[in-house]
Amino acid sequence: MPPLYQYDHSQLNIDSLLAETDRHGIEYTLDASARDAKANTKHSPAPPNETPLAVFLPRSTQETSIILRACNERRIAVTSFSGGTSFGGALTATKGGVCVSFERMQEIVALHEDDMDVVVQPGLGWVELNEQIQDLGVFFPIDPAPGAKIGGMIAMSCSGTNAYRYGTMKENVVSLTFVLASGRIIKTHNRPRKSSAGYDLTHLLIGSEGTLGLVTEAVLRLSPLPQNMHVGIAAFPSFQAGVAVVLQLQKTGHKLEALELADGPQMQATNVSGLAPRQRFEEVPTLFFKIAGPSGRVVRDQIQIMERLCREHGAASLEISRDDERMAVLWGARKCMGQALLAMKRRPDDLFLHSDCAVPISNLAALVEGTQRLIAEAAAANQGDWFCANVGHVGDGNVHSAIVCPVSDYAAAKTVLGDVARLALRLQGTVTGEHGVGIELRDALLEEVGGEGVEAMRAVKRAWDERGILNPDKVFALERGEEDTVASKL
């Protein structure tokens, strides 16, 4: 059987595409470094030659539609780009083709203060959005990497340290306008806070990693800016003790602003890195938390509860501060943790790999212990000089386990991260809590949802993108059998 999907990326065909988009006055660049930058990011380096042949810079939904229709007619693959902070190869132009970059679409289209929603274009960053609306006392609470843009945040279904309190992208996008491979434009809803009108196409797009449609406008739900902010930090004798505080807390009905738990090695990395100046931390499991609320009384209640719970679970130290400078030091230590791990490299070319599993919170300590053991065993087997650290969005049961190891141990490190993902699945979890699948977690996704689950996703992909032009090879292989033999046809 011939392959379902065939592309024509010949110069002739690309020239024909550019001639057509030129007729509509649509901007593009052929500059080599611009093209390379779209597929080959710091977080997700592309293999050589897997870069787009042209980068389109649409200014509207309509221009995006014209580009996609023209690409679809010509069987030209399309990747899309907004902030470029995703992991796992989600942006790699595996088939070549062209890129649609949303850097000319960074506007707030409409702000509805009374309804606490905002209509934005996909190239707008969450940081920039929040800068523009903070004077109104509201914010968009999803906090991935600072460079992330709304379009990519929707594509990857991201979250961050605020998700425990405010939910992920899935809970904070009201509706979407997106363009299908055919160029057809879909608006999922207007701006109602809830709807039961037909299939939930909004959520189908969120997390589809640019494979089903390109989002050109989004209605986002805003939240009141937290008030009476406090930051707390508590050191525990074990990771489990920190988890137990969180389990108890959630039964009280109190909801803090954020809950993050780092293990001893992660605290060591923070110390070694020097990225948290004026502070040396105990190198033991440490809970970072934020408390805020609409009144001082609410906050005092929560402080009392956290003081009691930390004491009951054997915290060796506890500090809760409302001083701006002190809060910046303490929370800054949490925010620098990804970067801090780079300080644990022994050699400049050492690798830094990490996981993104999420499990039911009661299984989080088992996941971290199991991960530490798996990595220690793998390091020993490789006579390796490996470093392992864990930091979790503990309120969501989501943990990033990091490995720093010699470049020669790449294969072994990847293998052990696969074992970690399998452990998360045995512990009733998911292989990716917030980073998405990209290329690297395709096999893990197959283990999570099974051949039937992947084939059901693939059927949706085929239904909406018959020629497979949108971000091919991401989330799952385009054709069954490329990646799995266990799946059977629906």
Added chain:
Amino acid sequence: MPPLYQYDHSQLNIDSLLAETDRHGIEYTLDASARDAKANTKHSPAPPNETPLAVFLPRSTQETSIILRACNERRIAVTSFSGGTSFGGALTATKGGVCVSFERMQEIVALHEDDMDVVVQPGLGWVELNEQIQDLGVFFPIDPAPGAKIGGMIAMSCSGTNAYRYGTMKENVVSLTFVLASGRIIKTHNRPRKSSAGYDLTHLLIGSEGTLGLVTEAVLRLSPLPQNMHVGIAAFPSFQAGVAVVLQLQKTGHKLEALELADGPQMQATNVSGLAPRQRFEEVPTLFFKIAGPSGRVVRDQIQIMERLCREHGAASLEISRDDERMAVLWGARKCMGQALLAMKRRPDDLFLHSDCAVPISNLAALVEGTQRLIAEAAAANQGDWFCANVGHVGDGNVHSAIVCPVSDYAAAKTVLGDVARLALRLQGTVTGEHGVGIELRDALLEEVGGEGVEAMRAVKRAWDERGILNPDKVFALERGEEDTVASKL
């Protein structure tokens, strides 16, 4: 072109189906009243003869899979049934065929107290679920009609008075196990609180009204039972004044337990019905609310704020009570409102019709005023003796506008409800906030999401249910052109 979908509901084919399911020991009934009860409910009466030919009573995911595979092979249409409280004809067996009823699957499969989630079968009611878990201090917060079961609640993406505080089904289902038309079994995830692993099949099923797959197991998120409960009621000079309180409230960051707003005629109906004994209400716009919180201090804060906001917006009266009996009287008045409208019938055969639109909250008063005007105009044009009342889940911008009118004005009443839906769309809303589309709102859905939107949904349907056996004709017509002429192919 021949129709894509053809069914064979001949006696021979049905007998062959029953012979196959018999071999697997799967229970069914051919009893006429049992069959009729599955398609012809109080809320959604079916035309004569649109009832299933047999009702299957599976006891497991595996049995459900066997039934669907056998039906699919034989081109037999399948409706599904759990509580039967849906509106709009969602349960009607328009093609005949068979029904799968989940009355033998009412179990709690697993309860995870620490993780605050529960695994349930689709035939379990939310009321029964909450009775079984209340001693643990937790509950499942979605509160549609008391007879609703989890399977139907997922199918219809329902909500209720708690949605403002806790979200809808979309925010409270962790993952699903469902069976495709082919019999293939999909488990969307395990039990992580969040996941970015692949397309969001969980949300694709929620609100798909039994047309994409039959849910056989669901993981639900639980919440701590509200503590320190108070119920409040405030009378306002205008509907807009009540809405304004809610708009102000949400900017403070305080979140009450529930916020419901009724107009004067709705309060009149409550008085006339006698369903709220020991209480006669002012027949003016009235805000009902619940306040609760993990500590008395939190609750006192919220009481103070509501007292201030109600005063500032001209409330003629305000009562906030923590007395159990008094709370039951006040909230009971809210809960009886649907039933109370029946008291406004002048003749036994008078019709009671209603809408389910949701708009951005700032547009809610405009929707209610416009609805009152549209209905008054239609009543005058029909020299009719119509009654119109509105009650809204104001925290979500969702309002049920009711018409009570002579049976002879059926067509005129349906027309005006169509106009109300169109008004909601102009006000940036949706035609159904929580009841779903069924058959009756198919045209309205088309106006909401356009031909492209419906065709995108239809493409998913075709991809997963090639022969169109699952709840045909619901949400949209199976074949384009049956309902719309504006849609063009994707």
